[in-house]
Amino acid sequence: MQCREQVSAREAEVLAAIRGHQSNARIAARLHLSVRTVESHVSSLLRKAGVPDRRSLAALADASAGDRGLPAYPTSFVGRAHERAEVSAALRDSRLVSLVGPVGVGKTRLAVEIAADLDGGAAFVALVPVRAGEVARTVAQVLGVTERPPGTPADAVIDRLRSAPAMLVLDNCEHVIDEAGALIARILRSCPHTTILATSRERLAVPGERLLVVPPWGSEAQRLFLDRARAVGPDLLAERAVVARLCTALDGMPLAIEWVAARTASLGVDGVHAAPDDRLRLVSGGRGPDQRHHSLATVIGWSLDLLDDEERVLFRRLGMFVGGFDLDAVTALDPECGVGAIADLVGRLVDRSLVVPGRPGAGARWSLPATVRAVARRELAAGGEDIRPRYVRWAADTAARMETRIGRLMSAEFDAVADDLRHARASATEGDTAYRLAKSLARLSFGRGHVVAARVHYRTAADLAPDPAAAAGDLGTAAAVALTVADGETAFGLLLATADRAGQAGENAARAVPLGSAVITATRFAMCFTEQVPRDRVVALLEEATALTDPADERAPAVVATARAWAAGRRPLEPDLELSRAAVAAARRTGDAALVLGALDALGTALANAGRLRRAHRLSDELAVVAGLPDAARRLADAEPAAAENDWAAACLARATARHTGDRRLLTESVARWERIDARFERAVTLVLMPDRAAEGHAEPADLKATPPAPSSVQR
Incomplete structure (x- = not known):
C-alpha cells in the first residue's frame, strides 16, 4: 500500500486485520493491545494512506495486496523478531536470500511479513500449484507481462525486471528447484537491481545465494x-x-x-x-x-514425493530410531549399502529439511523431528519391511561396546543412545540378542546412576535368560541393586526368587547364599519394609540356608554366618556381637572384599549398640578397602557412610568431614543419626552448616584424636 510515510510493523499487523474486516476489539484481543491503542494505529494509517475512512483503508489495502500477490492472513503475526531482523539485514547485503527449513516451520509467513514491510513492495509468486515447465510463465503472470514470440516467458520476465526493478518472493521452490534455480540465476545476471527472497525446503545452489535456516520456535x-x-x-x-x-x-x-x-x-x-x-x-x-495444509501428514508427504527411491527407503528406515543416530547406527540398518553411500543419503535428507543435525559439539549425529518421525514410522509399517532384528542387533552391539568402557564412559555418551537402547530392548521379546541387550542396558543404567531402571533391566534379563542358572544370577544382581538404595522389601522378594531359580537349575547348594542374604535383608533393612518379615519366617529361612550350606564352599558359610549374627539380635539392627566377630572371620577366609565389608557392617553396628564407639571407629581403616572396589560394590556395602558415621560416633570430626568431601547430603544424614553425642553433636552441626569455619582449622582436640591400630588387631 502506498503511504505518505512508512508503516510500522505493528501498523502493518493492524492493517492486515482491517483487511480481514475485524473490529477494533477483535484486533486488540489478537494483538494483545488495548482498544485505545488500536484506535490510535487506525488513525495513523488513515493519515498515512490519505483516505477518509476505515472502509477506504481496507479497500486500498486489498487493491495493493492484490497487485503484489501477497497472501492475506486472518491471524496476527507472532514473534520472529530476530529472524525478521536477520532476513532484512541479509536482503540489504545480498540479492538472493533463501529461507530454508522443515515443513510447517513458517517460512512462507515470515517471507510475506518481510515483503509487506518493504517500502517498494514485492511481487509474490506461489509455486505450490506450479508444474514443471511453468515457473517462468507463472512469474510473468504475477508481473503482468506476456511473452512475445519468438521470445519465451523467461525473456518477458527479464525484459520487465530490466526496465522496472522489483523485489520477487518465490515461495516453495523445492519441487521445481532446478527450473526455479535456472530462472533466478538468469535474473541475477541480467537484472542487477532486482532482489529475490525465496523459500524452499532445500537450498537453491545458485551462485550468490545467502542461506538462512528458519528454526523451529523455542519459548x-x-x-x-x-x-x-x-x-x-x-x-x-x-x-x-x-x-x-x-x-x-x-x-x-x-x-x-x-x-x-x-x-x-x-x-x-x-x-x-x-x-x-x-x-x-x-x-x-x-x-x-491449499490441500497440502489439510493435515501434517499431507504436508510432509509433499516432501516425500520429491525423494528418489533410495532416499525414501532410508527415510522410512530412520523412523525406527526414537532418538538421534550416527552413521554407524544408520549403516547397521543397511550394511550392504556402505558408510559412504549412507553419508550421502543422510546429507541429501538434511538438505531437504527432513533430517536435522544434532547440537554443535555433540559429534556427527542427526535426528528426525518428532512429527516427521511419525510419518516415517507410518511409511515403514506400510512398506512391510521388518528391520527390527537389525535395529536390536545394533543396539546390543552398541551397548556391549559401551559396557567395556563403563569406567571411562561419559554420561552424555550413554544419554545420546539410551532412548534407542531402551526402545530396542522393548522391541525384542526373545533370543540371545535380546538377553545380551537387557544385561548390558542394566549395567550401563547402574553405572549412570539409574538404580531403579537397572533393577528392572536385570529382572527383564532374568525373564530372557537361556537357563534357570543364568536367571538366578540376574535376579541376585537385581536384588543387590535394590539394596544400594536400601529397598529391602524389593530385594527380599528378589532374593527368594533367586533361590527358587537356583533350585530349578538343580543347584540346591547355590540356594544357600540368596536365602542367607534374604535373612540379612529382612533384619538389616527391616525399617524399609512396609510390614516386617515375621520372626518365625526369618528363622525358617536361616535354618534352610544352614542346611544347604556346603562346607567346601567358603562363600556360603560366610553369608550364613553374617545372617546368623543379624538374626540373633533381640530386635532389628541389633546383631549379636560375638556372632558378628565370627562372621568377619569367615568372610576374611573368602578373600571377598564385599563379604568382608558386609560382616564388618554387622560388627560395627554391634559395637556401636554396645556403646563401644571407639572400637567401632577403629573399623574405619579396615573399611578403607572399599577404595579398591567398583562403584557398585561400594554402594552395596554402604561402607563409606558407615565409616564416616563411626568417625562421628568417636568424635573424629575432621576425618568424618574428609570422608564426606563434596557430599553434603551424606554428611547431614550422618550428623542426624548421631544426635546423641551430646556436646560433640553441636560441634558437628557447626562443621556441616558452616564448612568455611571448618576449613579455618576446627580440628578436634588432641584427646579426641584416635590413631586406629593395624587391621590385624581389630579382632582382638
Missing part, C-alpha cells in the same frame, strides 16, 4: 499457541508448563501448533496434551484451498 511457541487457542476459546485457562511440554512435543513447528491450538476449543489443553503419540491424527483438520 515463543507458547505465545503462538496461547494466541491461537484464545482466538477459538477466549476464556482458555492453561498451565504454562503443560503448554510448554505440548509445544516441545510438536517440535516448535508453527503449523502444527496452530492446528493443535485450534482443537483446544473442543478438547481443551489437557485433552490435546493427552494424545501426543497420535500426532498425525491430532495435527489434521485444516481447511482451505
Whole structure:
C-alpha cells in the first residue's frame, strides 16, 4: 500500500486485520493491545494512506495486496523478531536470500511479513500449484507481462525486471528447484537491481545465494499457541508448563501448533496434551484451498514425493530410531549399502529439511523431528519391511561396546543412545540378542546412576535368560541393586526368587547364599519394609540356608554366618556381637572384599549398640578397602557412610568431614543419626552448616584424636 510515510510493523499487523474486516476489539484481543491503542494505529494509517475512512483503508489495502500477490492472513503475526531482523539485514547485503527449513516451520509467513514491510513492495509468486515447465510463465503472470514470440516467458520476465526493478518472493521452490534455480540465476545476471527472497525446503545452489535456516520456535511457541487457542476459546485457562511440554512435543513447528491450538476449543489443553503419540491424527483438520495444509501428514508427504527411491527407503528406515543416530547406527540398518553411500543419503535428507543435525559439539549425529518421525514410522509399517532384528542387533552391539568402557564412559555418551537402547530392548521379546541387550542396558543404567531402571533391566534379563542358572544370577544382581538404595522389601522378594531359580537349575547348594542374604535383608533393612518379615519366617529361612550350606564352599558359610549374627539380635539392627566377630572371620577366609565389608557392617553396628564407639571407629581403616572396589560394590556395602558415621560416633570430626568431601547430603544424614553425642553433636552441626569455619582449622582436640591400630588387631 502506498503511504505518505512508512508503516510500522505493528501498523502493518493492524492493517492486515482491517483487511480481514475485524473490529477494533477483535484486533486488540489478537494483538494483545488495548482498544485505545488500536484506535490510535487506525488513525495513523488513515493519515498515512490519505483516505477518509476505515472502509477506504481496507479497500486500498486489498487493491495493493492484490497487485503484489501477497497472501492475506486472518491471524496476527507472532514473534520472529530476530529472524525478521536477520532476513532484512541479509536482503540489504545480498540479492538472493533463501529461507530454508522443515515443513510447517513458517517460512512462507515470515517471507510475506518481510515483503509487506518493504517500502517498494514485492511481487509474490506461489509455486505450490506450479508444474514443471511453468515457473517462468507463472512469474510473468504475477508481473503482468506476456511473452512475445519468438521470445519465451523467461525473456518477458527479464525484459520487465530490466526496465522496472522489483523485489520477487518465490515461495516453495523445492519441487521445481532446478527450473526455479535456472530462472533466478538468469535474473541475477541480467537484472542487477532486482532482489529475490525465496523459500524452499532445500537450498537453491545458485551462485550468490545467502542461506538462512528458519528454526523451529523455542519459548515463543507458547505465545503462538496461547494466541491461537484464545482466538477459538477466549476464556482458555492453561498451565504454562503443560503448554510448554505440548509445544516441545510438536517440535516448535508453527503449523502444527496452530492446528493443535485450534482443537483446544473442543478438547481443551489437557485433552490435546493427552494424545501426543497420535500426532498425525491430532495435527489434521485444516481447511482451505491449499490441500497440502489439510493435515501434517499431507504436508510432509509433499516432501516425500520429491525423494528418489533410495532416499525414501532410508527415510522410512530412520523412523525406527526414537532418538538421534550416527552413521554407524544408520549403516547397521543397511550394511550392504556402505558408510559412504549412507553419508550421502543422510546429507541429501538434511538438505531437504527432513533430517536435522544434532547440537554443535555433540559429534556427527542427526535426528528426525518428532512429527516427521511419525510419518516415517507410518511409511515403514506400510512398506512391510521388518528391520527390527537389525535395529536390536545394533543396539546390543552398541551397548556391549559401551559396557567395556563403563569406567571411562561419559554420561552424555550413554544419554545420546539410551532412548534407542531402551526402545530396542522393548522391541525384542526373545533370543540371545535380546538377553545380551537387557544385561548390558542394566549395567550401563547402574553405572549412570539409574538404580531403579537397572533393577528392572536385570529382572527383564532374568525373564530372557537361556537357563534357570543364568536367571538366578540376574535376579541376585537385581536384588543387590535394590539394596544400594536400601529397598529391602524389593530385594527380599528378589532374593527368594533367586533361590527358587537356583533350585530349578538343580543347584540346591547355590540356594544357600540368596536365602542367607534374604535373612540379612529382612533384619538389616527391616525399617524399609512396609510390614516386617515375621520372626518365625526369618528363622525358617536361616535354618534352610544352614542346611544347604556346603562346607567346601567358603562363600556360603560366610553369608550364613553374617545372617546368623543379624538374626540373633533381640530386635532389628541389633546383631549379636560375638556372632558378628565370627562372621568377619569367615568372610576374611573368602578373600571377598564385599563379604568382608558386609560382616564388618554387622560388627560395627554391634559395637556401636554396645556403646563401644571407639572400637567401632577403629573399623574405619579396615573399611578403607572399599577404595579398591567398583562403584557398585561400594554402594552395596554402604561402607563409606558407615565409616564416616563411626568417625562421628568417636568424635573424629575432621576425618568424618574428609570422608564426606563434596557430599553434603551424606554428611547431614550422618550428623542426624548421631544426635546423641551430646556436646560433640553441636560441634558437628557447626562443621556441616558452616564448612568455611571448618576449613579455618576446627580440628578436634588432641584427646579426641584416635590413631586406629593395624587391621590385624581389630579382632582382638
